[in-house]
Amino acid sequence: MSSQMANGQRTDGPAAGGDTADARRTAVQQADGPGSAGTSGAYLAHFRVWRGDADGGGLEDFRVEVHEGEVVLDIIHRLQATQASDLAVRWNCKAGKCGSCSAEINGRPRLLCMTRMSVFGRTETITVTPMRAFPVIRDLVTDVSFNYTKAREIPSFVPPAELGPGEYRMQQEDVNRSQEFRKCIECFLCQNTCHVVRDHEENKPVFAGPRFLMRIAELDMHPLDAAPDNGLDRRRTAQDDHGLGYCNITKCCTEVCPENIKITDNALIPLKERAVDRKYDPLVWLGNKIRRRGE
Amino acid sequence: MHAASRAAIPARHLRTDRWWLAPACTAAGLLAFVVYSTWRAFANADYYHAPYVSPFYSPCLAENCHTMRGGPNWEIFGSWWGLSPALLILIFPLGFRLTCYYYRKAYYRGFWASPPACAVAEPHKKYTGETRFPLILQNIHRYFFYFAVLVALVLTYDTALAFRDEHYAWGHMGLGTLVFLANIVLIWAYTLSCHSCRHIVGGRLRHFSKHPVRYRLWGWVGKLNERHMLLAWCSLFSVGFADLYVYLLATGAFADPRFF
Numbered sequence: 001m002s003s004q005m006a007n008g009q010r011t012d013g014p015a016a017g018g019d020t021a022d023a024r025r026t027a028v029q030q031a032d033g034p035g036s037a038g039t040s041g042a043y044l045a046h047f048r049v050w051r052g053d054a055d056g057g058g059l060e061d062f063r064v065e066v067h068e069g070e071v072v073l074d075i076i077h078r079l080q081a082t083q084a085s086d087l088a089v090r091w092n093c094k095a096g097k098c099g100s101c102s103a104e105i106n107g108r109p110r111l112l113c114m115t116r117m118s119v120f121g122r123t124e125t126i127t128v129t130p131m132r133a134f135p136v137i138r139d140l141v142t143d144v145s146f147n148y149t150k151a152r153e154i155p156s157f158v159p160p161a162e163l164g165p166g167e168y169r170m171q172q173e174d175v176n177r178s179q180e181f182r183k184c185i186e187c188f189l190c191q192n193t194c195h196v197v198r199d200h201e202e203n204k205p206v207f208a209g210p211r212f213l214m215r216i217a218e219l220d221m222h223p224l225d226a227a228p229d230n231g232l233d234r235r236r237t238a239q240d241d242h243g244l245g246y247c248n249i250t251k252c253c254t255e256v257c258p259e260n261i262k263i264t265d266n267a268l269i270p271l272k273e274r275a276v277d278r279k280y281d282p283l284v285w286l287g288n289k290i291r292r293r294g295e
Numbered sequence: 296m297h298a299a300s301r302a303a304i305p306a307r308h309l310r311t312d313r314w315w316l317a318p319a320c321t322a323a324g325l326l327a328f329v330v331y332s333t334w335r336a337f338a339n340a341d342y343y344h345a346p347y348v349s350p351f352y353s354p355c356l357a358e359n360c361h362t363m364r365g366g367p368n369w370e371i372f373g374s375w376w377g378l379s380p381a382l383l384i385l386i387f388p389l390g391f392r393l394t395c396y397y398y399r400k401a402y403y404r405g406f407w408a409s410p411p412a413c414a415v416a417e418p419h420k421k422y423t424g425e426t427r428f429p430l431i432l433q434n435i436h437r438y439f440f441y442f443a444v445l446v447a448l449v450l451t452y453d454t455a456l457a458f459r460d461e462h463y464a465w466g467h468m469g470l471g472t473l474v475f476l477a478n479i480v481l482i483w484a485y486t487l488s489c490h491s492c493r494h495i496v497g498g499r500l501r502h503f504s505k506h507p508v509r510y511r512l513w514g515w516v517g518k519l520n521e522r523h524m525l526l527a528w529c530s531l532f533s534v535g536f537a538d539l540y541v542y543l544l545a546t547g548a549f550a551d552p553r554f555f
Contacts, residue, residue, distance in 0.1 A: 054300045107309030107414055127309050132414075135300030142302075171504035195410040200422045201298040223502055245426035250400050252413035265490070265520065269396050273437075273494035280434040 041068035043122050047075065049087065050129040053138045059127065060084075066117050072128065073101055073112035076140070088139035096258055099187030103140050104129045109189040109256045112140075131192040146197075146204060147188050150212045153242070155234070157219055158226040174223040181218040181267060183259040184211065190253035190263060196246045207243035210253035214267040216242060220274060235278040238271055247272070307416040314412035322405035325398075328531055332385070335538055339379035341545035342538075346459040347471045349381075349541040350478065350534050354449045356383045364463050366456060367449055384446070388534075391443040394436035396490045397527045440491040447479070447486050454479045460553065469551040474540050478533040485530035488519035 045066045048059040064079055073091055080087050092098040094113045101112040106120075106127050120126055134142040160168075191209040192198065208216075219225050220234040227234055238244040249272075253263045261267075277284045308314075335342075335351055342349035343361040352360070354367035357376040362368065372383060392398050403409045410417040425433050454475040460467035486492070497513025500506055519526070543549040 050302055050304065052303065056303050058303070104309065104414065106311045108312075109414055124311070127311075129304055129309060130302045132301060132304060135298070136302040143300075171502075173503040173510060174501075176503075193413050195417055196422060196424060198414070199410065199417050199419075203422065221501060243424075243426075245431065246422070246424035248399065248403050248409065248424050248430075249396050250403050250410060250413075252410070255413050269490045270494060270498050272434075273491060273498060276434050276437055277494075277499060281437060 042066065045075065045117070045120075045122070046125045047079065048125060048127040049076070049079065049084075049140070050127075051084070051087070051139050052136070054136055057136075057139075059129075068118075070117050071113055072105055072110075072115045072117065072126070075117065075126075076112060076128065088137070088141045090141045097185055099185035102131055102187045102189050102192065104131060104192075109193045111187060111189070111258050114258055131188070133192040133194075133198040134188075144188050144191075147186070147191055147209070147211065150208045151215070153208065154212050154215050154219075155227065155232055155237070157222065158230050158232065160224050160226045161229070163224070168224055170223050177221045177266065178218045180261055181214050183261055184214070185259060186211065187258060189256045189258065193252045193256045194247075195250070195252065196243075196248075203243070203246060207246045210247070210263050210268060213238060213242060213244055213247065213271060214261070214263055217267040217271040217274075220271065233278065235271070235274040239275045239279060244268075244271060244275055308412075308414055310412070310415060314415055318405040318408075318411050321401045324528070325402060325405060328535060331535060332538075335542070336381040336385055337379050339381070341542050342381070344541055344544035344551075345461045346456050346463060347475065347541045347544065347551075348453055348456075349538040350450055350453070350482075351381045351385060351538050353453050354384060355380045365459075367453060387439065387442040387446055391436070391439035391486075391489075392527070392531070394433050394439055395527065396436070397524050399433060401527075436489075437491045437495070440486070440489055440495075443486050443489075447482050450479050450482055461551075466555075467553065468555055469553045471540055471544065471551045472554075474533075474537050478530075478537040481526065481530040481533045484519060485523070485526040487516060488523045488526050490520060490523070492516055493520050 043066055044063050047062040047064050049062060051057050051060045062079055062083055064075055064083065066075060071094075073089075073094060076087065076089050080089070089101065089103075089112070091101040091113065093100070096111055096114040099111075102109065103112050104110070105112070105115050107129075109131065112128070128140065130136050130140045131142045131144075134144050134146060137143050188211065191211050194210055196207050197204050197209060216234050216238045219227065220238075247268055249264055249269060251264045253268075254261070254265070257263060332351065335349070339359075342352040343363055343366075345364070346366075348355075348363050348366050354369050355361070355363070356369055357372045357380040358370045358374040359376065360368055360370070360380050372380075376383065404411060408417050409419060409422065423430075425431055454472075457472040457475045458468060459465050460469075493513065493516045496516050497503065497506065497509040500509060500513075503510040503513070540549075544551055
């Protein structure tokens, strides 16, 4: 995830340009008034944005101008430009593809750039907070390095010994499943919303989280992954080392995924079923034994 | 929920939508079924009215069953079983639904509040998920699936028997036959849409290209699986309704309208 932290480059914050901002707000209020449709489509919205850092903080109120077609990230940028020049927010592509602007809007984990203002009522108070499962750096910016640690713990793709670079050939039907998981933009909204770590910080060392369990599923379904030939049993390690058993399949990861990846149905449950094959199904165990003896 | 380095937000959640509605409805629906099915399972009466047998009592595995001509009377447990024969068979569909991936989500959210809804803090201090007894037993879902297929086969047989009249003559049909037909279609759809079924028919394969038939089957089951939640509720309702229909006939509260 490449990203940048924008702390506001303009100097027309409350101290420098408060009069200008106030004048503009008044103009919008006179044109449309809060809650009214108005001729220009602009209105004043009530925002509550969490400001602070690891030492403390709280929600701050803002009245801010909203125009037709805007997304929440536009409004956060307007706040930076007009009222809170030191407001920290991480963003990059503004197109829902970089996964940088993850936050929580009215308590729901979402991308700031993909949440249209039109989904909210004009008189509704919109609360924007940082992701709650990760340490906060400042304002809406969190430290997501937990996810990079977990990523490093997943054994990577094991190339088949008999094939060299450029010799890999795979059928489309064999890679369809993995390709769905490759849509992941690593926004970490699924990691943030998963109650296993969100509500229980103590589970972080033992639970990889939905994004990385999905990565294990992707590799275990990969038609050319040679991990089993090298003594690496991904199904067993998913259960024993990466905390697959902590997942109680309540589907919040799927609900918040901006790429609409069916994480639970297509990755986590199939991975659980694969772990059952390996650990809990004596019939499969017996079948594998007989097959191996016959070879 | 609060770790020292996280944003200091004291509220359990900041959601403004009616997040509590879905788990409340789920809990109410499941509770209603549990109450009804418990009453009917222990009642040990009014479960047969020729040619219909309640799905709660089929197959009947004890000697104390109502005699059902040509029906599923298999006295495996003999005469020593004195309780309701429904208790012998309901354990299998109950286990299948209890360990079902959809129902797990439903009752974890609805009853155990783990979590009550996404991004709403759960009230429990500790969480070990399905890593320990008893919840590690959720992994035996596959075995209940095998038994559920057998039960569905018996209910299919019962549906075929419903094409008789009250004198056991074949080639007849009543409103109850339609109720049983709808029920068995939903039971099969729910059973086959199960995630374990999806895994067994093809999900466990790494190379679909080498198993085209299983790949096709996996695709079909996958399409059904997308509606697993809907089928879970519809089949739960239909099996309860089929039982209620038989109960109303058996108690004389209602006469089965015959088509031919």
